[in-house]
Amino acid sequence: MQIKLLGPFIAREHQGSIVPSAAKPRQILALLALRAGGIVTAATLMEELWGDQCPRSAPTTVQTYILKLRRLLEQALDLGQDVPYTSAVRRPAGADRPHAKEVLLTRNGGYQLDVEPGAIDVQEFERLQELGQAAFAAGDFAAASTLLGKALTLWRGPALVDVRTGLVLEIEVLRLEEARMTALESRIAADMGLGRYGRVLSELAALSAQHPLHEGLHAQFMAAQYASGRVWQALQTYRRLRATLGAELGIEPSARVRRLYESMLAADTSLDVGTPAGPVLWSPA
Known part of the structure; x- marks a missing residue:
């Protein structure tokens, strides 16, 4: 079985899709x-x-969806049936194919x-992210x-772009999107640590435009521009x-971003490329 949740919902077993077309069973499978x-x-x-408006028939209806x-x-x-069993369902080596009740x-x-x-792609993403953050x-x-x-x-x-989300899935999607952004910031910081400023400049230009209120991405963009000799930019x-x-939220940038800006204004030598406190190491706090 292969299940992909980081984008359109895909769940396949032996080339057969198991994603229901009806919205509520689709939600259940996604959450499971x-x-x-x-x-x-x-x-x-x-x-x-x-949500908090469960009908009296809710328990029976859930059972019906599980059956479907x-x-x-x-x-x-x-x-x-006519091919060697290679499913990713947990099963002892050499055992026959499982029945649906042994999978769900x-x-x-x-x-x-x-x-x-x-x-499941979410589990693989989280595994790779954990290893990457440790590195x-x-x-x-x-x-x-x-x-x-x-x-x-x-x-x-x-994540789950084609699945209707209720109270539970909505929180899960927000969690995944936040994890994605953290992984992206850390990957950019790692590339900057390797001196790949030119590689990340165009990426950060697009990201800062897509996320105009995201301080971390703007700080990384500033750091990459400074390290590339584009101080005025x-x-x-x-x-x-x-x-x-200021216009959108009525607030100032965080103290951490302000300190970076003030150091750039002062041409602080600690920001020079290769120094321990330099812009190459700007990463998620």
Whole structure:
């Protein structure tokens, strides 16, 4: 089984899709996949589908949706009857193909989707991100750039872009998008640590335009411009950020960004490329 949540929702087993077209079963499968290997309670599923307005029939309706998901899964498993069993479902070596109930299990008070590690892109993203952040913290910028770059390539668009989100999924999507942005900032910081200023300048120009209120990206853009000898552009980037924050939110840039700007104004030698406090090491706080 392969499940992709970082973009349009894809879930396939033996080339057969198990993603339902109906909105609510689609939400259930997405939530089960995001928490694969753990139990998702029926109460959580009902909260996702109906919020605090659950109808009396909600428990029975959830059971009906689970049955529909198992039917889709069984049909997909049947497609692989004539090929060697290679599914990512957890199963002892040499065992027969599982039945749908062994993949989408009923647990005490809820349900569990049981697949092998690596079958779901979210889990792979989180694994690579953790390794990349550890490499960055250890000062291994080359490994950090590679690992975080691989993590980011798993994204094919906004998470669950074609799934209606309720109270639970909405929080999960926000969490994933924040993790994506953190990985991106760290990957850029790693590239700057390797002296790849020219490589990140155009990327940061686009990102700062896409996220006009994001201080971290603007600070990285300033740092890359300064390190590339474009001091006046770095100062201009700060002033644009300050004007936008003031107009949109009525606030000033953070103290950390202001200190970077003031150091640039003063031509502080500690910002010179290669120094321990230099712009090459600007990263998420």
